[in-house]
Amino acid sequence: MLDLLRVEAMKAAELIRKAESVHIFTHYDADGISSGAVLATAVNRLGKQFHVTFFKGLNSVPESEADLIILSDMGSGCPDIVEKIERDVVIVDHHAPVGRIESGNKVVVHVNPHLSGLDGTYELCASGAAFVVADCLGDNDDLTGVAVAGILGDKQKITGGNAEIINRGVKSKNIEIKKGLNLHSGKLRDVLRTSTEPFLDFYGKEEELDEFLKKAGFSGEEEVDELNEEETRKLANAIVLRLIKQGAYEGVLEEFIGKKIILKSELIENAITFTDVVNSCGRASACSIGFAICVKDDRYLEKGYEIWRKFQTELLEEIVRRREEVKEGECIRYLVMENAPSTGPVATVLSRYLFSDKPFIAVNIKNETAKVSSRANPKIKVDLGEVMRIAAEKAGGRGGGHSVAAGATIPPENVEEFIREVDSLCCAMLNSS
Numbered sequence: 340m341l342d343l344l345r346v347e348a349m350k351a352a353e354l355i356r357k358a359e360s361v362h363i364f365t366h367y368d369a370d371g372i373s374s375g376a377v378l379a380t381a382v383n384r385l386g387k388q389f390h391v392t393f394f395k396g397l398n399s400v401p402e403s404e405a406d407l408i409i410l411s412d413m414g415s416g417c418p419d420i421v422e423k424i425e426r427d428v429v430i431v432d433h434h435a436p437v438g439r440i441e442s443g444n445k446v447v448v449h450v451n452p453h454l455s456g457l458d459g460t461y462e463l464c465a466s467g468a469a470f471v472v473a474d475c476l477g478d479n480d481d482l483t484g485v486a487v488a489g490i491l492g493d494k495q496k497i498t499g500g501n502a503e504i505i506n507r508g509v510k511s512k513n514i515e516i517k518k519g520l521n522l523h524s525g526k527l528r529d530v531l532r533t534s535t536e537p538f539l540d541f542y543g544k545e546e547e548l549d550e551f552l553k554k555a556g557f558s559g560e561e562e563v564d565e566l567n568e569e570e571t572r573k574l575a576n577a578i579v580l581r582l583i584k585q586g587a588y589e590g591v592l593e594e595f596i597g598k599k600i601i602l603k604s605e606l607i608e609n610a611i612t613f614t615d616v617v618n619s620c621g622r623a624s625a626c627s628i629g630f631a632i633c634v635k636d637d638r639y640l641e642k643g644y645e646i647w648r649k650f651q652t653e654l655l656e657e658i659v660r661r662r663e664e665v666k667e668g669e670c671i672r673y674l675v676m677e678n679a680p681s682t683g684p685v686a687t688v689l690s691r692y693l694f695s696d697k698p699f700i701a702v703n704i705k706n707e708t709a710k711v712s713s714r715a716n717p718k719i720k721v722d723l724g725e726v727m728r729i730a731a732e733k734a735g736g737r738g739g740g741h742s743v744a745a746g747a748t749i750p751p752e753n754v755e756e757f758i759r760e761v762d763s764l765c766c767a768m769l770n771s772s
């Protein structure tokens with residue numbers, strides 16, 4: 340299946356081999372940081388100079404002295420900007436391509452699952468596409484572990500291209516799949532209380548947690564990684580019941596039950612902890628620490644854990660505070676915040692675990708712009724990428740993304756009008772499906 344992407348990845352590899360210096364511009368989330376690390380490691384192993392710069396989005400022409408620019412986890416949606424770059428460009432992305440890129444006097448190679456007949460929404464992310472490029476550059480099987488952070492960070496499925504990458508990791512002994520639950524490592528009580536993936540709604544509800552543990556037959560002092568099969572089954576059942584009751588999307592159940600991914604070659608072996616640490620470094624404007632952990636520089640590990648713990652607590656506090664402020668439109672739920680620390684992570688948790696029946700829109704007004712994150716799931720038949728693009732354009736902004744996760748930036752004075760437009764676009768899509 341990944342062979343389909345190899346045709347374009349080989350062209351990318353050829354450009355990389357030809358270049359003396361490479362500048363990688365990548366997205367600041369877990370998928371962006373891990374894909375940047377996969378590409379940088381592969382480039383470094385060729386003995387070439389490289390630079391990595393992290394972007395929240397591709398809003399202007401990236402400046403660089405390098406021979407070759409690599410845009411990773413971004414670029415496919417910005418043909419206008421790519422056209423203005425005055426050197427060779429490799430795009431390694433999985434966002435839906437917008438329009439055609441006129442390459443002009445330079446070479447543009449575009450590695451994107453959507454352009455090769457693969458599913459870029461659930462079955463291959465930027466880190467996966469980056470792995471295919473790295474695979475064309477040499478023996479880089481050990482980078483499959485890093486790529487997992489992108490797969491989990493972007494909430495993709497372990498099917499198609501992703502499954503192929505993980506199998507490569509298993510065969511080369513860099514990844515191990517164990518029976519169990521996809522939870523963080525640690526004492527059961529702490530893990531359940533602070534988990535955001537899955538979000539179990541125990542934060543600040545100590546008595547409820549005590550009750551839950553007692554009913555399921557646990558003291559809470561057990562180490563999650565040491566639970567036996569019977570205990571795992573009991574815990575899984577109890578968690579599933581809780582998730583269903585709290586209104587979680589059913590798809591999350593299969594994600595966390597059954598298989599546990601162990602990254603044998605990474606600094607953090609628990610795949611979901613690894614992903615969360617890298618993701619929170621990105622969110623905390625400490626991308627380079629997340630990157631360092633992805634390239635196995637253990638000097639930054641403690642700092643990474645520290646950032647993650649702080650981020651997780653802040654996110655949990657934010658969820659507790661914001662869930663009360665969620666409003667309902669005709670076909671959507673939405674939340675308008677001011678100066679919130681972040682938008683995407685809150686939107687992700689609320690939409691997956693508490694309000695999974697309608698598209699969820701979170702707006703954050705900060706520094707005179709309104710940042711929008713929208714979330715849906717495969718059961719809700721809307722294309723939020725399209726919704727964000729159309730509604731943002733009407734509101735004088737810019738938007739786009741995936742069908743189940745998309746974003747926009749708009750002028751704050753148009754938030755109300757924007758929400759109404761999003762609501763009516765979603766209604767139209769839901770009624771026509």
Ligand SMILES: [Mn+2]
Nearest residue numbers: 370412465493
């Ligand atoms: Mn991505």
